[in-house]
Amino acid sequence: MDRNRILQAPKMHGKPTYKELEQRIKELEIETRKHRALADAPFEAIFLSEQGICLDQNQAAEKMFGYSHAEAIGRHGTEWIAPEYRERVRTNMRTGYEKPYEVVALRKDGTTFPCEIQAQMIDREGISIRVTALRDITEKKEAEQILKDEIVRRRILVDQSRDGIVVIDQDGKVYEANRRFAAMLGYTVDEIQHLHVWDWDFQWSKARLLEKLRDVDDAGDHFETVHKRKDGSLYEVEISTNGAVYQNRKLVFCICRDITERKRSEEERKQLIQELQTALAEVKTLRGIIPICTQCKKIRDDDGYWQRVEQYIEERSDVLFTHGICDECAKRLYPWYEDES
Structure with a gap:
């Protein structure tokens, strides 16, 4: 931090005495230890640079990238960045960009890892110093990828389900539905997004349906009803529901199974038993x-x-x-x- 410390030092007017010099040196030593402790405390790698050239780095940067303090001084900041991202970083350095952004970082041994960069320009006596913090976001990216994979997996399971699946909000409007549910009603997936539950439920009134939506909780409900297709024809369904709060909004997850054939078979079996x-x-x-x-x-x-x-x-x-x-x-x-x- 030598250059930054010198830049921050106040000007002394006139010829200083020996005691004044001694006191100023002590102050600088205390200030240096304080800045070094602050710089080395975070988990982020911190660099000081002028016109893209590294002036200093903290211990976290040395551990993260593998360059010693002596090796880091004098290198251009883009040497810590994977080649495909260097132009972006160079542009942000030149323009003084200060918002966070993500790139791929490059270690001394050639390995890479995703990182987030945020920098701030500090002016000291006419000299612009750029303070840059780099944070390793490998765990964050891995978690995001796991979440994305899980979303894709669940989407595949929902879309491949033989049952109709629809998520309804507390106002009765479709929040999400799979292709099977749309096909059961004779609508396209896009059309189904604009419907309310009373547009297809033939058995219950709008008021009763809204009441059922309010009452259902995470324990769920199970019942049978009658649905009306787009062409006006009717069919019997068995529904299993579960309620949950998502982003301060109640949603009801419904699995709908067409039981028309089952009901017909049950009626035929009942009639046969009666005849026997x-x-x-x-x-x-x-x-x-x-x-x-x-x-x-x-x-x-x-x-x-x-x-x-x-x-x-x-x-x-x-x-x-x-x-x-x-x-x-x-x-x-x-x-x-x-x-x-």
Whole structure:
């Protein structure tokens, strides 16, 4: 900091005495230690430069880039910057640009890392000194990339979902929707962005829908309703919802599943079961051991009464009897009939 310290030193009028010189040296030493402590305290690399030439650097800069204090002095500031960014840095140096910006920095060993630069021009007795701070933002960039990858991954999952997904704000307006949801309603993704939930929900009133949006929380809700397509046709849906606050704004995440086919199958199954139950109720069966007389062939019922076979069976089934006569009985009972024939 020698040059900067000298630039900041006040002018002494007249010939100073020995004690005055001694006192001024002590003051300069204290000031130097103070500035050095302040410069070396931050995690950022700090450089002092004049017309792009390095005058000094702090210890953080030495650790970050690998140049010793002696190696750094006299180098142009762009030597710490990757070649593709040097023109931008050179321009900012020349124009005195003081806002933060990002570039790729270059270490002594040739490795690079992303960094943020912010500089400030200081005028000392007509000489412009540029104080530049460089901050390693590798972790920040890695976190940003992880976040971007996660956003892309989630977007792929949402867009590839077989269910319709729509996010609705607290006013009932579409905040975001996937392609499947738009297709289910017969709209384009752009068209769906301009709709409200009451534009497609056929079952609930606007007031009831707004009430449901207010009531849903992070515990979520699960219910069935009816949606109306763009062409006016209707279909049944099953909806799972979750509420959350994002940027001081309540949003409701909805997964919508078309259950038209499921409902049709359930109705068909219910009808089939009903038909089977009706048929079963009409069916009467005979089971177990039936006591029958060896002579007259009557059957004894559960109450101990003897009944004719046909009566017993007719009462316990849907069988009806017609009466005729077999050949053996006909011969025995009507022998003349066979002789005449």
